[in-house]
Amino acid sequence: METEEVDDEWEVGGDEDEEELVTPHEGPSGAGVHMRWAEWEQDQQLQAAERHTEAHERAALAFKRMAAAAEQMAEAAEQTANEWALYHAWAEWVEMRRREDVQRQRRTSTRKQGDNEEEEEVRGEQDGREEQEGGGEQAMEE
DSSP states (O other): OHHHHHHHHHHHTOOTHHHHHHSTTSSTTTHHHHHHHHHHHHHHHHHHHHHHHHHHHHHHHHHHHHHHHHHHHHHHHHHHHHHHHHHHHHHHHHHHHHHHHHHHHHHHHHHHHHHHHHHHHHHHHHHHHHHHHHHHHHHHHO
16 A cells, blocks of 8 residues: 555655656666766767767878879879970981981982983993094094
8 A cells, every 4th residue: 555655645746756856867766777878878979979080080091192192193194294295305306317317318319320320421421432433443444
């Protein structure tokens, strides 16, 4: 029957223990459960904040690494462009030298042909004179 009396007091609103139950972190009637729950929740929030911080640190490190990689790629691209410019200038110089050599060979061969033609003309004139002179000797002999 005592339980009925306690129930009645509870319904009527009668005991001083009611205030202790209202405050979840204090009081003898379940204070341990509420404190453990509050500590657990705080611990969970702290762990979540730590994970959040670690994730941001990892992201910041990744961005720093990406920035360093982008800088290296930019330097490599600049070096490649410089090397390409040097190669291009060298290729132009080689082409210019090749053309000069071709022109020099043409001039040389043209001169040789001209010299050969002059020699042939000179020979032809000399042969013609000898024939004329030789023909005159034959006419004198006759």
